[in-house]
Amino acid sequence: MYRVFIVEDDGKIAAILKNKMEQYGYAAGTASDFRDLLTELESFGPQLVLLDINLPYFDGYYWCRQIRSRSNVPIIFISARAGEMDQVMAIENGGDDYITKPIQLELLMAKVRSVLRRTYGEYAITEGRDIGESPEGSMELSTGGLRLLMSRNELEWEGKRVELTKNEGLLAECLMRRPGHIVARETLLEALWDDVQFVDDNTLTVNVTRLRKKLEELGLTKAVETIRGQGYKLSLEGPKSGGAQ
Incomplete structure (x- = not known):
């Protein structure tokens, strides 16, 4: 079962996304401490991160760079920002894909399945010490x-x-x-x-x-x-x- 970690400070949106992930058979978790997201990420051990840009304390670009310094776990940005430069910045900061709000849930799920398929294929994922990695540090x-x-x-x-x-x-x-x-x-x-x-x-x-x-x-x-x-x-x-x- 793939694990998806949702970084969204709007509780209603986070709940909708979590419910949708679980409907498709994924284990989903939501962020609660926006000062220390890496601790929660490492504890949850996701194979995919859904990351908003507008967050308390530090924006999604910052957290994407922090995650990238530790892991290659796929990251899909979710944001109300629809500008081309916002999407460029998301990719340049280490994101794998981008979807704008209001979220089309079926489009989001298509992107989720595509990213997971490209990244992990049909291989089972083992929870490890690093985000999305096995105890040996790799799949x-x-x-x-x-x-x-x-x-x-x-x-x-x-x-x-x-x-x-x-x-x-x-x-x-x-x-x-x-x-x-x-x-x-x-x-x-x-x-x-x-x-x-x-x-x-x-x-x-x-x-x-x-x-x-x-x-x-x-x-x-x-x-x-x-x-x-x-x-x-x-x-x-x-x-x-x-x-x-």
């Missing part, structure tokens, strides 16, 4: 000796580690879930972007190229194969290091 996906530390966005191979961007981590997760199999470009696009209609196909190519470079830093050359006209395939069976570029 792990591994294949052929390659490990993806999902909550840290890191790849590990033979004792070496590299940090990934959010998109690189999502690409690695998709490919590692089906090692040796072709993953269609459309599948990868949908995993990275909710609305693929306006995404340039070259954007995916750029992100795959960046992931390849990270794998090469680990000594894994030619690990991501391009299957022309179909998609990409993760192959860890060939030469791993020192091979031709």
